Amino acid sequence: MGNSTGTLFRVTTWGESHGKAIGAVVDGCPPLLPLTEADIQPDLDRRAPGQSAIVTQRKESDTVQILSGTFEGVTTGTPISLLIPNEDQRTGDYMDVALKYRPSHADFTYDAKYGTRDWRGGGRTSARETATRVAAGAVARALLARRYGVEIVAWVHVVRDLGGDVDPETVTRQDVDRTVVRCPDLEAAGRMIEAIQAARKDGDSLGGVVGCVVRGCPPGWGEPVFDRLEADLARAMLSLPATKGFEIGSGFAGTRLSGLAHNDAFFMDGGRVRTRTNRSGGIQGGITNGEAIEFRVAFKPVATVMREQETVTRTREDTMIAGRGRHDPCVLPRAVALVEAMAALVLADHALRHEAIRPRSPGPIGHAIEPVPTFIPRPDDSSGGTGETGERG
Amino acid sequence: MGNSTGTLFRVTTWGESHGKAIGAVVDGCPPLLPLTEADIQPDLDRRAPGQSAIVTQRKESDTVQILSGTFEGVTTGTPISLLIPNEDQRTGDYMDVALKYRPSHADFTYDAKYGTRDWRGGGRTSARETATRVAAGAVARALLARRYGVEIVAWVHVVRDLGGDVDPETVTRQDVDRTVVRCPDLEAAGRMIEAIQAARKDGDSLGGVVGCVVRGCPPGWGEPVFDRLEADLARAMLSLPATKGFEIGSGFAGTRLSGLAHNDAFFMDGGRVRTRTNRSGGIQGGITNGEAIEFRVAFKPVATVMREQETVTRTREDTMIAGRGRHDPCVLPRAVALVEAMAALVLADHALRHEAIRPRSPGPIGHAIEPVPTFIPRPDDSSGGTGETGERG
Amino acid sequence: MGNSTGTLFRVTTWGESHGKAIGAVVDGCPPLLPLTEADIQPDLDRRAPGQSAIVTQRKESDTVQILSGTFEGVTTGTPISLLIPNEDQRTGDYMDVALKYRPSHADFTYDAKYGTRDWRGGGRTSARETATRVAAGAVARALLARRYGVEIVAWVHVVRDLGGDVDPETVTRQDVDRTVVRCPDLEAAGRMIEAIQAARKDGDSLGGVVGCVVRGCPPGWGEPVFDRLEADLARAMLSLPATKGFEIGSGFAGTRLSGLAHNDAFFMDGGRVRTRTNRSGGIQGGITNGEAIEFRVAFKPVATVMREQETVTRTREDTMIAGRGRHDPCVLPRAVALVEAMAALVLADHALRHEAIRPRSPGPIGHAIEPVPTFIPRPDDSSGGTGETGERG
């Protein structure tokens, strides 16, 4: 259990690092959303290994296939099966892992829970698993963008103690992708890259903080009590490998302010209720207020280091272990894609949950069939091969 | 939706601040757990208003009734209905709330979502709702203590910028309850109380951080991927009113360490696999490793302050509002009970989820009926039994 | 577990026959639905004991209280807590049940599952539990009627071998309630009443079949594969005490026809797609086609009879038992209310599920707040005290 998420926009992932493939099934995506592999692959490429000098040099193209759920370029409302074949499998690199527990990995806990595990490349606990989240997240992102105009941007906010200066209200994905480290503050980015390269040379690794903003949500998304939107975001982020913390809006720093200083005053802005500040981070009482959703996620330094460390064997003897092979000295540049994907999954689910109960236009629905839905056309819809389905939108 | 939590140990809460009552239904509690109101009331008393000079002076006894699910002093496996009558309802105190949106409260977002709301005392968004979580949490706590010897202790870690020095491995509930502010560092507690009293005099409010430790979980609780134990804890904590952040183990501070410095080395300790440090916070890959689970939760300063603030009316006009009546200048001393309750709900659920799939002793179950379960006797269970495990709880 | 149902319109019930009360929590009901106790009580009265000479003479008023979730006469979108106090509790009537397993009751299986049970009046297994379903079902019925114009009518179709002749397309609740046995075929009703009275005199009991029709569902409700609408209806009906079978449309009799004879031909009827016959029972591939949903539910004869029967004790000895006290000789007249309630719960849930993904009107929703929803006014809305809230609708 535990491999599914979402109430209405529901994703189930499967697959081990060194099996034939990994994949995700998206159930609950509304019909008539334009969707092809080309909508998903760019997000996967941002997560892929080998994309730059500061991430793992493992080569894996991570090419997604849509096996079901679309027809003539649009979703049909049936489950979307996404499959990514595994390619680069050097089992030999990982033989130690079969016998010894890597410190701060999940080898021991999986053995404790299940009594067995696929140790090849970390098996199910490999960060490779996150590729399927990114694939599913791309479907959610497309839904959010097309139907609601919602935009999600994450970036590397801090590497170790090196922080960037980023404005969540205006930052774009283009800004983020300007450097390989994905920090839109170019000066900070330079320092981060240097630090990561130094850590790699040392056989060591670094952690940091990813920032994320969601712009364009209408007021009203989210649920009371247990399923508050920030609660579901926190769960989504802490479900990512290597995460140790989550904060929204003013976060931990906000706890040092007094209530008077912290409160977000409401004011009228051309007929729309807005707040003067956004310490709430776009969510109040678990429900969006129409301001930008802003949160940050802490990633610990990568556990695999190229240095000897104390550990124990499966058979309960003290021993030493050292990482080998190709690993990330810092996961953050790739983690940006994970944070965006998980945010998209949470928001798409809450968008649909809100649809189910939100105030309706007058009159019973009766037997009348509603007008065909309109998704927001992509700027480049004219160019694509699915032009005629674009007309639907 | 959103008023239920848990997969197997499932809690649904209901009720508004000024209705006849509030309550919770616990479905999935195993049978034969000793349970009476006396197991629940002490936890409620720790959350109750009016318990000390530094919290709200509203008086409400919060007396819980068990309406179903127990028989002859033990649970029967059927739903446990917990009801707490509402007593102190001064609707007049809140008339402003009907017409104006309180800054950094959920008045506006509820209106945006639902098109209406029970504004009396905050209705469903009142922190009063958390009493039902504490009641349900007490059932979970009893299950964890009796069946598994698990112990949960939370404390006030920081108020504003005033931090306490607390050892999670040894802190007890008795230590915590030594002062009204519930910080076991007595010197820090004194400063915190002063700061809270000053804020109250000012008509202002303070925030801070609650720390929590869970001791005694066996290795193996938790699930992979989306339902990681730390993810469910994060969700649980961020579902509490006024929370802005969550961190586990090394948390945000740990992101500044290198991987080599951060990793928790394994070693053998008398046949048991342990870690030299606990930066993982007791969870690796979403699953407990047998070390103490340690996490912290950020609470913003209370939004209700006794000073004028800018806001808007329901009818979309700019206006001013000031808090009136009896409110908490600092929610943290009472929040300790909430954090413990939510932790208990998450862990009880994962304990049961693990039971369903964990390795079994040899042999098929067939038609043989297993021996009647034994819960760990309470210290006052005159009949005696396995007292030494009781000491863990 | 097992005491909740529904994905979006979600109901949790609790309570034992001889506890202080029984109740239900409805989570997920859309806001702004007019709702007071007066919308629920009539359905409860149809289920109540003591309502006529042919049902149990136990007297219990079953007066429902709404404890939360409504404000100024309409729902607020928060959980609706429904409570029914227990009144008529003669524990003495049931002392035998503590020690002996009643044949074809759940006494033995509850003991086998839980190791204990509240034996007073059958505890959780008492048919009294169904009162809470009826209360929750009344909320679902109100939603279906007000928002969609959907109408649900059940009736006693057969008692033992005495069948009525009923037209599902036209039968009304008024027709059904014309006799105490709730068969709208008056001639058949007379024979049924005689048979039930004879069974009572004999200390024996009778079973039969309840028919049900749902009129007014738009095409498109239901889900593919596992959550087909007929599957959820079957589950709902088989979850009722004493049910042994379910059939929809042509049912078991339809298996004797050839495909050519069985198929429902489509034709155009004034712009609407309709079928010439309705052997599909209003559902095709799990989804409504706009025709009336028609199904039947088999109820076994009541297990409690006033005659000696062979059984065993809790302590595993052979013995004899005879029913005593006040019981139904035939559950069907009261079961009509149960079947309608369960059908309403299933349909309300599927209506909301469909809302979440159905085709939308053009344009992104963006920040625009939709017009306030309109529920269909009740014919008698003018007379009630909540007239002004009706104007919202």
Add this chain to the structure above:
Amino acid sequence: MGNSTGTLFRVTTWGESHGKAIGAVVDGCPPLLPLTEADIQPDLDRRAPGQSAIVTQRKESDTVQILSGTFEGVTTGTPISLLIPNEDQRTGDYMDVALKYRPSHADFTYDAKYGTRDWRGGGRTSARETATRVAAGAVARALLARRYGVEIVAWVHVVRDLGGDVDPETVTRQDVDRTVVRCPDLEAAGRMIEAIQAARKDGDSLGGVVGCVVRGCPPGWGEPVFDRLEADLARAMLSLPATKGFEIGSGFAGTRLSGLAHNDAFFMDGGRVRTRTNRSGGIQGGITNGEAIEFRVAFKPVATVMREQETVTRTREDTMIAGRGRHDPCVLPRAVALVEAMAALVLADHALRHEAIRPRSPGPIGHAIEPVPTFIPRPDDSSGGTGETGERG
């Protein structure tokens, strides 16, 4: 939505008739269960088209691949991804379906719900979808057989009006597979085969009833109220294509008996509580009593017939349509595999749900790691195959 089932043993299926593949993901299967493709393929072969002269002559090998969730021949507790490539896709056969609604199929309702559909071969509504249920069901069956000694046998009970005489207490899979029609009463089987061949010659089709028995369940599986075991079985069966009814134990016929005649008397049988008769069908109050679970499922005649029928076009015009290509004149011989698979899914889920709360052996679990689970060894574990799981152990 709607493509998943189960609370703990959870299955999600995906795929259209003419996509690249179809598949299922099984999440929640306990670890250490021996499982290879050889455990699944035989069940798929019983469902496969082209297996005999009386079913569709479409040729498709339905070869299953396990893509994840097993390691070294046993399950690991992670999701099991099962994939079946689509092979025989003659889109041309189905061109009519794109434009016209086939009577008593789901073409119209899918269009009404989703506004689009993959019409090739019926798309998601094709009975081909059931292959993935059979694959997932084979995993559940293996779990039930290995851990609990549970055995499930279904058979063709009636074709049209031709019924077989079958003893549920003793019938075996070998008996069932003795004839191509899968009725263990050989004389009846002969008549059934003749009737099916006659229907095929006529271009017509037949329906009937499948019987099913589950032997070896311990008392205590199932849940109260909404998740009664018979309710979940009913839902599972009515979720199968072409089903119109479900009955358990005495079923519809039992409604004609009096209570005295219908009740199952308890008696002691060598220390075990048993019932003299089994009109309850092995379930009382939603929970197994240890007797055989017996139920029957009604299948309508196949909707695709080779004769002209009235219908309408997608564009709302009256027209005529006739089936073409290769279809089943009677689905029942293949449906036997579907009924068994769905029963296995329901029971595996309830077995795990019961594990989570059932009475335990004395003492807290604490940190002790339990002995590695033992599944019942297969007689032929050295080689493979499914031998007589009847050894139960």
